[in-house]
Each structure stands twice: as structure tokens, then as C-alpha cells.
Amino acid sequence: LLVTAFSCKQTKKEEQKTEEAVATYSIVQDSTDVRFTAYKTTEKKPVGGTFKQVDLTYEAGETPLATLNGMQFSIPVSSLFTNDTTNTRDPKIIHFFFDMMKETQTIKGTFSFDADKNCSVKLTMNGVSTDLPMEYEITDDNHVDFSGTMDLKNWNALDALASLNKACFDLHTGPDGVSKTWEDVAIKASVYL
Numbered sequence: 001l002l003v004t005a006f007s008c009k010q011t012k013k014e015e016q017k018t019e020e021a022v023a024t025y026s027i028v029q030d031s032t033d034v035r036f037t038a039y040k041t042t043e044k045k046p047v048g049g050t051f052k053q054v055d056l057t058y059e060a061g062e063t064p065l066a067t068l069n070g071m072q073f074s075i076p077v078s079s080l081f082t083n084d085t086t087n088t089r090d091p092k093i094i095h096f097f098f099d100m101m102k103e104t105q106t107i108k109g110t111f112s113f114d115a116d117k118n119c120s121v122k123l124t125m126n127g128v129s130t131d132l133p134m135e136y137e138i139t140d141d142n143h144v145d146f147s148g149t150m151d152l153k154n155w156n157a158l159d160a161l162a163s164l165n166k167a168c169f170d171l172h173t174g175p176d177g178v179s180k181t182w183e184d185v186a187i188k189a190s191v192y193l
Helices: 002-021 064-068 089-096 158-167
Strands: 033-040 045-051 055-057 072-076 106-113 119-125 128-138 143-151 184-192
Touching: 045 089, 064 106, 089 158, 119 143
Parallel strands: none
Antiparallel strands: 033 045, 033 184, 055 072, 072 106, 106 119, 119 128, 128 143, 143 184
């Protein structure tokens, strides 16, 4: 009887050790960073910015990809920040670009990874949900860096872009006298697991 009781205790301890050995990955709070680079003038001068608030919904997983697959995010447009010392650029972008769209309060998306580990985001903006392919890298210390390029026409946002260009006509005019705001926007994001 003692041998049987001892054996049962050993089995339970081994089961606990096995459960503890399975790593569960979750996202470190406040580690999310989302940046964008838009372009102006025919010389394609970069204008960078970030969003100060990103809300995430996900389930912790046994691997980084299991944690990130299906992760949803919501970005309040009001958290836009371009570090403009005049404090005029951010309100212009919100009013003349985002406010010209449908459902302008937030940008939403869901990450997905296919069987070949390719990443895309089902990005919803202006009432349109479209896949945005993303490249990613997971570092040894579990930082995950994403990058991709949005073409604003895929979200029916060219009218909003024209509105912003009109509002910033002189600021987006280069030495050639042409005012231009580009429709491609580079996206970079990172999280820490």
C-alpha cells in the first residue's frame, strides 16, 4: 500500500513538472509600438509618426506565433503623434485625413499566420477590411518586429488623401512646384513577449 501511494505521488509530481516546462508566452504590457512613415513632395520626403495607444486582445500560447496568431488590435486615431513642434500637423491629419473616412475613431486589425508562417493583418480602416502582408522577425529575446507597406487605395482612402494634400498644399510642394502626398505608407510595429 505504501509503495502504491508513493508511486502515485511521484506520478503527480512528474505531471506538474511537465506542465511547468511548457512555456506560455504573453505580451509584456506597454511594450507595443506602432509607427508609420508617410511621404510628401515628388522627392518623397518622409514624415514619421506613431500612435500612443494600442489596445490588444490575444490568448497566451505555447509559442510566440501561437500567441500572435489571431491577436486583435484597436488603435484610437486620436492617439496619433508626429512630434510636430508647432502642434498643427496632428490635428490636420486627424481632421483632413481620418475624419474624411467612414468609422474614423479607430483602426482595427487581426494578425494571422498561415501554415508556411507567412504573416498578414486583416486591417480595417474607412469601413474596408483588407489583408496587409507583413514581414516579421522574432529575436532571441522574444522581441517581434513587423514591417509592411499600406497602399491607401486598398482602403478606398484616396479621397481622404486628396483632402489632406489640399490642406497641406504648400507644405507638400517641393522645389519642382508640384504638391504631392504619396499613397504608400510604411508601417513598423513591435511587441515584446
